[in-house]
Amino acid sequence: MVNRVVEKLKEELLAVLPPTAFFLIALHIIGFVRALMTQGTGLPVTSSAQIALAALIIGKAVLLADLWPPINRFPEKPLIYNIVWKTVIYYAVASFIHYLERLYDFAREAHGVLAGNEKLLSEIVWPHFLALQIILLVVILNYCVIRELGRVLGERRMLRIFFQQPAAGSPCGQCQGGECLESSTG
Numbered sequence: 001m002v003n004r005v006v007e008k009l010k011e012e013l014l015a016v017l018p019p020t021a022f023f024l025i026a027l028h029i030i031g032f033v034r035a036l037m038t039q040g041t042g043l044p045v046t047s048s049a050q051i052a053l054a055a056l057i058i059g060k061a062v063l064l065a066d067l068w069p070p071i072n073r074f075p076e077k078p079l080i081y082n083i084v085w086k087t088v089i090y091y092a093v094a095s096f097i098h099y100l101e102r103l104y105d106f107a108r109e110a111h112g113v114l115a116g117n118e119k120l121l122s123e124i125v126w127p128h129f130l131a132l133q134i135i136l137l138v139v140i141l142n143y144c145v146i147r148e149l150g151r152v153l154g155e156r157r158m159l160r161i162f163f164q165q166p167a168a169g170s171p172c173g174q175c176q177g178g179e180c181l182e183s184s185t186g
Contacts, residue, residue, distance in 0.1 A: 019143070020059030026139040027051045027058075030132055037128045046101065054097055061093045079148045086144045091137055098136065102129075 031046045065071055071089065074081035102124070107116025150158045 015063055016056070016059045018059075019062040020055050022143055022146075023058045023139075024052060024055035026143075027055050030135050030139070033135060034128070034132055037131065038125070050101065054101060057097055058090075058094055061097075062090060065089055065093065079152065083141070083144045083148050086147070087137070087141045090140045090144065094136055094140060095133060098132070 028048070028051055031048075031051050034046060065086075071086065072082060073085050102120055103113070103116055105116075106120040106123070107113045110116040110119045153161070
């Protein structure tokens with residue numbers, strides 16, 4: 001019984017690790033850009049702890065979204081369909097989390113959620129917020145492209161393509177173990 005629980009926890013941790021690591025790095029970049037954009041304005045800067053928590057939440061949200069049957073809505077269509085579909089879903093979730101992060105800061109200052117929301121909407125610097133949303137969209141799009149390629153090519157092939165040297169003398173520089181990646185991509 002205990003062994004099964006430990007195995008399930010290990011499985012969950014290994015599943016949440018890749019998206020969490022990806023978003024931890026990406027959200028730190030966004031946090032850095034936000035800090036640069038708001039320098040000297042008095043707006044609060046997101047801490048690394050807040051970023052780590054957001055990355056963990058987004059990582060878990062991605063895994064939960066992957067359990068939702070319509071998430072792989074277009075398995076028989078070109079990859080772009082699932083990439084765009086998943087980008088929209090993940091972006092909506094991430095945008096909501098981004099809003100909640102800002103709301104949390106303003107609600108603390110205003111001593112209430114409703115007052116904090118009013119303060120947020122009146123004081124938000126929309127160009128900064130929209131710039132961060134654009135960066136977030138591009139990051140999520142990249143994540144979805146990588147995930148979908150991994151789903152189609154397989155984890156081993158992705159690791160080989162990105163992290164192993166190509167076979168010496170292969171015409172395309174990508175052939176490995178008798179398999180030419182150039183000819184298989186059409």
